Amino acid sequence: MSLSRILLFQSLFKSGKHALLTKCYSQNSVNLSDPIVQTYLKYLLIEHEDLQTKPKRSNEDTRRLHEIKPVVSVLEQRIALYDSIESLKELNKKEGDQEMKKMIKEEAQIYLKRLNEIDSELQSTLVEPALTEGGVLLEVTAGAGGQEAMLFARELFDMYHSHAQYKEWQVDIASVEESDMGGVRKASMLVQGYGVPELMKIEAGVHRVQRIPATEKGGRIHTSTVSVAVLPQPTDIEVNISDRDVIIETKRASGAGGQHVNTTDSAVRIVHTPTGTVVECQEGRSQIKNKQIALQKLRTLLLEKQIAEQSSKINSERKAQIGSSNRNEKIRTYNYPQDRVTEHREGGGTVHNLKGFMEGGEPLEKLHESLLNQQRHQILMEEIQEFVKKHNINTSTS
Template identity: 35%
Template sequence: MFEAVVPLQAEHADLERRLADPNTHADPALARRLGRRYAELGAVVGAWLEWTRLGEDEQAARELGADDASFAEEAARTAARREEVAARLQRLLLPRDEADDKDVIMELKSGEGGEESALFAGDLLRMYTRYAEQRGWRTEVLEASESDLGGYKTVTVAVKGSGTPTEDDPAPYATLKFEGGVHRVQRVPVTESQGRVHTSAAGVLVLPEAEQVDVEVDENDLRIDVFRSSGPGGQSVNTTDSAVRITHLPSGIVVSCQNEKSQLQNREQALRILRSRLLADARDRADAEASEARRSQVRTVDRSERIRTYNYPENRISDHRTGYKAHNLDRVLDGELGPVLESCREADVAARLEALGEGA
C-alpha cells in the first residue's frame, strides 16, 4: 500500500540537497520552483511517515493488549487515527493540477442586466478582495472599466499569495480556480422604482498567473498600439498616449491596459495578463486533446455557465455544482467565502478519488 510514496521520498531528499546548495539560489526562479515542490512533497512524506509510525504503534499495542485491556483500547484508537492519516495521504497522492501553486489573475465582466450586472461585478470584486485580505494575500487591480453608476463593465485583478504554498495554506489558484463561471444575482436593482426582484449575472474568469519561464512571448508576434487613456485618473489621463493595446498575432488575443499613468507600466500590466491568457489557452488545448479520464482528474468540478446564485431577499447563497446552501449571503459578500470554496474543493477531491477508483 502507498508504494508510490517511495520514489517521492527519494525526490524529496534530492530536493533537500539541491536547496541546501548555494548555487541553486543564484537562480531565484529555480529556487522558488524547487521550494514549492519540496513543500508539496514534504506533506506527502510527512503523512506517510506518520502512517508508518502509527502502524508500528498499533501492532505494539495489540501485542500488549493480550495481557492488558487498556492497551487494546489504545490499539483501537491508534487504528482509527491511522485510517484518518491514510485517507489524507490518499488525497495528497491524487494527480495535481500543475498550476495549483500559482498566483491568480481574475477577470470579472458584467453580463445580463446592464448597470445592475456591473454593480454586481463590483460586489464580487469586493468579496474576493476581502477574502484575500483575510488570507493575507495581496490584490492589485490591473485594468478596470467602470460603469456610470460605479460598478464595473470589466475589471482585472491580480491575487498574490503570502509565501510558499502548503497543504493547509494553498496558493490562490488552488483555492480560487473553482470561481470561474457565471454568477447569478437576484435582488431589487437600485434602478428599480417598484421594488421588483430582478435577475442578472456577471462572469468570472480565473487564470493562473504565468511567470516568464512558463510562457515565452516573442516580441515579433506582438502588435503594440498606444492610445489616449479615458476616464478618471489624474493629469496625464486624456492628455498623453499612455494606454497600451497588445495584440498577440498568432492567437488573436488582445489585451488593453490604461490604469497606470505611464505607457511602460501599462505595457508591463498588459504583458502579465497576456502571458496568463496564453498559459490558460495552452492548458485548455492540452485538456481537449487528453482522454476523458485525464480530464476528469484535472478538472472535476463542473464549470458549467451558471455556477452560483446570490439571492438577496432570502440572504441565501447556493452553489449549483456542489449543492452547498447557506443563509449568510451578507457575510459571504463581506469575504467569508471559505465554506463555499471548501465545498468545491471537497467535491473536486471526491470526484478525483472516484475517477481514480474507476481507472484502477
C-alpha cells in the same frame, strides 16, 4: 515489503474492533473498512517501498513518491501501533500477576485511543487537497440583466479583490470596462499566491443574483447573471514574447482617477503582431507597472490561444466555465431578499448573511475549502476504482 508486514496490514484493517473502522463516514470521508480502500492502501505501502529501493528514479517516480508519502507515513504509524497492541496481547497471556495485567490493560487503552486518532489523521490526509503556488487571470463579465448585471459584476469583482487581500495573495487589476451607472461590463485581475490555481478555479461559472434594483419602482425582484472565467497564468518560461513581436503604445489614462488623468502617459496598449492580440492597462499611475501587468495579461491570453489550438478539450472546458450566461445556468445564487447565498454544487450548501459573504473573508474561504474537499474526495474514489480495475483486483477476497 515483507509478506509478514502485508499480512499485518490486512489484519489491521479487517479486525473491525475499532470504532473508526466500522462507523458510517460523512460525505467527504473514506470508509477504511471498505475492501477496495484496504486494497488501495496496501498497494500504496508496497509501491512506496518499491520506489524507495529503486536504484534510479525518474522524475515521475520522484513526483509519485512525494505524492503518496504523507499517506504512507500515517499508515506506518498505524502498523507500528497495532504491532505494539499485539505484543501487549501476547504479554498479557503470559503474565500471571494481576497488577501487571492491569498496567498492560491501561497501556493498551492508550494505544487504542492513539489508533483512533491516527484513523482520523488518515481520513484527513486522504482527502486533503493538494494546493500549489501559482497564478490565474480572473475575468468577470456581466451577463443577462443589463445594468443590474453590470452593477453586480462590480460587486463580485470587488469581492474577489477583497478575498485576495484577505488571503494575502498578490493581486493586480488588469482591466476594467465601466458602465454608465458605476458597474462593469467586463473586468479582469491577475492573482498570484499559494493555493490560487485550485481555490480560485472554484469561482469559474455563472453567478446568479436575485434582488430589487435601485431603479425598480414596482418592487419586483430581478434576476441577473455574471460570468466568471479563471484562466491559468503562465510564467515567462511558458510563453516567451520577443520584443520584435510587440508594438507598445502609451497614452493618457481616461476616466476617473484624480489629477494624474490626462497629465501623464501612464496608460499602456500592447499589440502582439503575430497573432493580432491587443491588451491594455490604465489602472495604475505608473507606466512601468501598467506595462508589466499588460505583458502578463498578454502572456496569459497567448497561452490561452496555444491551449485552444493544441487541445480542444481544454478549450471546451473554458467555454463550459461561463456557459451562455443564461439565468438557468448557475453555480451559485445570491438572493438579497432572503439574505442568503446558495452554492448549487455538491459540497456547498447555503450561507446566510449575504453582506458578510460579499466582503470576501472567512465565509468565502470556508466555502472554497468545502467544495475543494468534496472534489478531492470524488477524485480519490475515482483513483481507487481505476486502480482496482487496472490491476484486476478481486476486492471480495482482498
